[in-house]
Amino acid sequence: MRMAVLIASVLVAGCSSTTGGQPDRIEPIPPAPSASAPSGTTTSSGGPTPTAAPAPGAPIDGVLAWIEAGAPADVAAYREATREGQVTELGQDVAFTTPSGKTTCMTAQRADGALACLVDLLDPPPRPADAYGEWKGGWVDYDGSSVTVGSVHGDPGRFTAGEGPELPYGQLLSFGDFRCRSDAAGLFCADSANRSAVKFSDAGIEPFGCLQPVSAPPQIGERFQC
Template sequence: MRVAWLISILLLVAGCSSSTDGEAERITPIPPNSSRPSSSTTTPSTKAPTKPPDPGAPVAEVTAWIEAGKTVDAAQYHVAMREGVTTDLGEDVAFVTPSGKTNCMTDSKYSGGALACLVELTDPPPRPAAAYGEWKGGWVDFDGTTVDVGSVHGDPGRFTAGTGPQLPYGQAIGFGDYQCRVDPVGLYCANRAHNTAVRFSDAGIEPFGCLQRVTAPPDIGEKFSC
């Protein structure tokens, strides 16, 4: 009896040991959770506008596109040339687009530094009946709050000095409250003081921001105002 009892005890101990060993073999360490998302986040980069703004675009979009251009040194544009004669413009600036269709200049002496451009418009506004003097349908004045297209000028005025250096495509120039950038589709100029902008091209004058078409005075062809 005692022998049988001992055999039973040994068999029971062996069974428990085998069961424990098998359980130990099935236990494997838990690997680190490698699929846990990283705590770092990637912020999308803000890309500069790549194409000129369309008519009716928000003025912020126009300004951003202008500012994305490569800025030139405005000191190079304080002169104008005519028939081989160079005129120092002092504080004023002058430049012409590569197409030669838009010639711009400021005049701090008579207009407080407002921008004026002579544009070879395909369809300039006709001369009003009440306008007396030499009519220039492509003369555009942009002071920030108004745009006048077509006006009377007995002489070239500020443009007597000729034209400024060429402003290359894709480049921008800043002066006073203005920032301008030229593109094959036209010249874009923004007035930062009044948050307005204008596109000058032979196809026409396109205002942005608060500038809206209004009834023009008797001696002005077209007028936009805030």
């Protein structure tokens, strides 16, 4: 019996490694820190959303992200236009005006919902030699895949109804495939389906994305096409 106790004591002592008479402690391995995603809004390409209005030639991802970052406006408030105190309900169309009053825009379902804007351009395109009728150098049509600047109109067309409510700076108006954000630098509108965008201001019309200058058709001042 004494022999069995002695053998057990030897085995226990052999299994316990000591340092300075104390058993070694096994320190736990700390877990690897988890990677955290950076905060803030990013563009579809992974970059941060620009805080300033897009400059000429800005990448379309940044332009779209900046427009989308505007404060959403209630589209129902822009379904009417006013002319000389008379209000016209526009149904599914929208109308709005920039705070500066230099750009007023309206859609027309009879034109597939395309956006037309009257812009008080400082330097509108000159009247083409083949144009006949009343020339409106600041009439801009934007359907998402093309932009025309300057055209002939014998009457106010869709603007017979007047002007829409003011779209305050920093606010975003969404309708169909279009997104429009008002800014002190100008009105920026984009078409999500075509990934194109346009800046409207009295300084000129600035295209973004796939829109490139092309030869203007008869009775048109300038044209940009995807």
